[in-house]
Structures are given as C-alpha cells and as structure tokens.
Amino acid sequence: MPVQAVCTVAEAVRLNEFAYSFTLEAPALAAAISGPGQFVHIKCGHSRLLRRPISICDWDGETLRIVFEVRGEGTAWLARRSAGDRLDVLGPLGQGFRMARGEKLLLVGGGIGVPPMLGCAKYAGGSASAVLGFRAADRAMLLEAFEENCKAVSLCSDDGTLGVKGFVDALVCEWLEKEKDFTSVLACGPRPMLRAVARAAARYGVPCQVSMEERMACGVGACLGCAIQMADGTIKHVCKDGPVFAAEEVDWND
Ligand SMILES: Cc1cc2nc3c(=O)[nH]c(=O)nc-3n(C[C@H](O)[C@H](O)[C@H](O)COP(=O)(O)OP(=O)(O)OC[C@H]3O[C@@H](n4cnc5c(N)ncnc54)[C@H](O)[C@@H]3O)c2cc1C
Ligand code: FES
Incomplete structure (x- = not known):
C-alpha cells in the first residue's frame, strides 16, 4: 500500500558529474516495499511541477536510497537539495521484478x-x-x-x-x-x-x-499519462501495471 510521507534527506552524495545519490529517512515507505523494481514519486519544487518518478535503488528497515541524473527542471531542483532537507514522497509504487532470493x-x-x-x-x-x-x-x-x-x-x-x-x-x-x-x-x-x-x-x-520508462503524471493509474501498447493489443499503465513487465508482453514495435 503506497504511503505519502515527508522524508528527511539523511545523506546527499554526488556520484559523478551527472548522478546524485540520496538516502531518505522513510521508515513507513521502506516497510511497504514488496521487492526490487518499485519506484517513488517525489514532489520536485513548487506546486506547478508534477511529481517525478525515481526508482528505489536500495532500502533497509528505516531508509531508502534513490540515485538520479539531472534531466530537466524537476531533477535539477532535486539535485539542489542537501542533507536535512525534507521531501514529499509517495510510494512505493508499481509492480517490481518477480524474483526469489538465491536465484541465478x-x-x-x-x-x-x-x-x-x-x-x-x-x-x-x-x-x-x-x-x-x-x-x-x-x-x-x-x-x-x-x-x-x-x-x-x-x-x-x-x-x-x-x-x-x-x-x-x-x-x-x-x-x-x-x-x-x-x-x-x-x-x-x-x-x-x-x-x-x-x-x-x-x-x-x-x-x-x-x-519500462515512460513519462508519468499521476503515478497511480488515474490519468493514462504512461500508457503503453502491449503485444496482445491492450494498453497498460507503466505506473500501476509496471514498470516491470515480462518482455514478451510488450509491443516492441509501437
Ligand atoms: C518508473 C520510472 C523510474 C525512474 N527511475 C529513475 C531513476 O532511478 N533515476 C533517474 O535519474 N531517473 C529515473 N526515471 C526518469 C525520471 O523520472 C526523469 O528523468 C524525470 O522525471 C525528468 O524530470 P525533469 O523535470 O527533470 O525533466 P523534464 O523537464 O520533465 O524532462 C526532461 C527530458 O527528459 C525526458 N523525460 C522525462 N521523463 C522521462 C521518462 N520517464 N522517460 C524518458 N524520458 C523522460 C523529457 O521528454 C525531456 O526530454 C524514472 C522514470 C520512471 C518512469
Ligand atoms: S502516470 Fe497517470 S496513469 Fe500512469
């Protein structure tokens, strides 16, 4: 079940010229993660901007980590945050990878x-x-x-x-x-x-x-912003039905 929480940035590290790693204090969100591949939807700046989807890179009982590159206004705003700042985060969202521990x-x-x-x-x-x-x-x-x-x-x-x-x-x-x-x-x-x-x-x-990476608006299946064509002719929402799909489900020609 997704949680909306105001999370403190515990650590903000620059990984290289382009990428940033943030560790967020987010016990309620971290507890709700069902496995790898889900994402969080982060409010980036003033209200005119929509939330931005960022994958959960790693998590433990108390924190979750995101790693992102600056692409436009939203991620540029995010990159200017530092330790101690607070972020409005919604998540965990979407269906992650289906995998078991110990698998090859x-x-x-x-x-x-x-x-x-x-x-x-x-x-x-x-x-x-x-x-x-x-x-x-x-x-x-x-x-x-x-x-x-x-x-x-x-x-x-x-x-x-x-x-x-x-x-x-x-x-x-x-x-x-x-x-x-x-x-x-x-x-x-x-x-x-x-x-x-x-x-x-x-x-x-x-x-x-x-x-799959698609542009997103609501992030919760309510707006059709992230629709993709599937091989069987149906449309699915990347935010709700994905972002992870079996490869054969996707229409790679659209
Ligand atoms: C499920 C999911 C997980 C993601 N995980 C990560 C992550 O872990 N780290 C990370 O750095 N980025 C991730 N992204 C991409 C990230 O969401 C976009 O880079 C971000 O939303 C861009 O916002 P902006 O305001 O900075 O740029 P905008 O001004 O909104 O866009 C800048 C440019 O990026 C393009 N763009 C924006 N969003 C997307 C998108 N979703 N897919 C492809 N192109 C896009 C636009 O067309 C435009 O050319 C993820 C996207 C999705 C859908
Ligand atoms: S972003 Fe609104 S339906 Fe997926």
Whole structure:
C-alpha cells in the first residue's frame, strides 16, 4: 500500500558529474516495499511541477536510497537539495521484478537504469551476475556496490572508455552462451536497450523482465499519462501495471 510521507534527506552524495545519490529517512515507505523494481514519486519544487518518478535503488528497515541524473527542471531542483532537507514522497509504487532470493539471475542495467538493479543484486543475496553499460567512463556509478553484491560484473561503454566498447546486449549474449542455467534476465534502461536485451534472452530461451520508462503524471493509474501498447493489443499503465513487465508482453514495435 503506497504511503505519502515527508522524508528527511539523511545523506546527499554526488556520484559523478551527472548522478546524485540520496538516502531518505522513510521508515513507513521502506516497510511497504514488496521487492526490487518499485519506484517513488517525489514532489520536485513548487506546486506547478508534477511529481517525478525515481526508482528505489536500495532500502533497509528505516531508509531508502534513490540515485538520479539531472534531466530537466524537476531533477535539477532535486539535485539542489542537501542533507536535512525534507521531501514529499509517495510510494512505493508499481509492480517490481518477480524474483526469489538465491536465484541465478543475469541483471542488466543501462545508464540511469543501473540503480534499481543494485536492489535486485542485494535481494538475490549474491547469486546474480550483472552486465552494466554506460555512455562513457565518466557516467559510471555504483560499480563497487555491484562488485560486492554480485558473483561477477561485466562492463561496457558506448565509447570504450569503460570495459568493452559496445552495447550491453552483446555481453548478455556472451553470458547466456557461456552459462546455460540462468533462471531469468532482468533489465532496466532505455527502450532500445530493453528491446535488444529482450531479443537476446528470447534467442537463448531465458525468461526476461524489463522495467519500462515512460513519462508519468499521476503515478497511480488515474490519468493514462504512461500508457503503453502491449503485444496482445491492450494498453497498460507503466505506473500501476509496471514498470516491470515480462518482455514478451510488450509491443516492441509501437
Ligand atoms: C518508473 C520510472 C523510474 C525512474 N527511475 C529513475 C531513476 O532511478 N533515476 C533517474 O535519474 N531517473 C529515473 N526515471 C526518469 C525520471 O523520472 C526523469 O528523468 C524525470 O522525471 C525528468 O524530470 P525533469 O523535470 O527533470 O525533466 P523534464 O523537464 O520533465 O524532462 C526532461 C527530458 O527528459 C525526458 N523525460 C522525462 N521523463 C522521462 C521518462 N520517464 N522517460 C524518458 N524520458 C523522460 C523529457 O521528454 C525531456 O526530454 C524514472 C522514470 C520512471 C518512469
Ligand atoms: S502516470 Fe497517470 S496513469 Fe500512469
């Protein structure tokens, strides 16, 4: 059940030139999280601005952590907050990844889709491997945390300044070729990346779940702002029915 709470920023850290990590004191919200992949809807600034959806990166009994990059007015306002400031937060929202502790998972994150995969890695308890892709080395984040919480981590970047030069789907194919017993591929990132990862998983017959990013308004299924086309011709709300869907449910051609 979502909770609306005024949360204090316990820690605000800059991870690189572009990304910020906030730890929020949010016991009621943290207690309501059902698993990795859910998100919170944060009021960013004055009332004219809508809330902004940000994935839950990690949580414990008292706090939850978000990691975000500045894209526009809302996230720029958020980035100017510091420890001790208070935020109006609604959450946890949406349906997260369906996974069990101890499963042999391949986690795939691209860019700002990387943070929620850390929650998956921690929830899996060290049994997952991760493929992480960034535009360039200066965008990399959370690498130590993934090393600590995964069996193995493979890195790539668009320009070759970090790990292998290229996109995550090539590394996903390498992993699925090498090890045949992954139970699922879980992915978060830009839509073209998700489409490519979904195709790679399908080629190897491994179930795949994807966390979709759509613009959102209400965040709770009341406005159609985040509707996406599904493969069976129906429309679903990313905020309420997702953001995580089975890859084969999504109409990748829309
Ligand atoms: C379920 C979900 C989880 C998310 N998790 C994170 C996260 O963990 N960290 C993070 O940094 N960002 C995350 N995002 C994206 C984040 O919500 C947007 O970057 C933010 O809303 C932009 O708000 P703004 O006011 O700064 O920019 P705006 O001025 O609203 O937009 C700036 C630019 O970003 C584009 N944009 C805005 N929202 C989205 C969106 N949802 N998808 C694609 N493009 C968008 C706009 O078209 C525009 O070009 C998530 C989005 C969703 C839907
Ligand atoms: S954002 Fe309003 S229905 Fe999803």
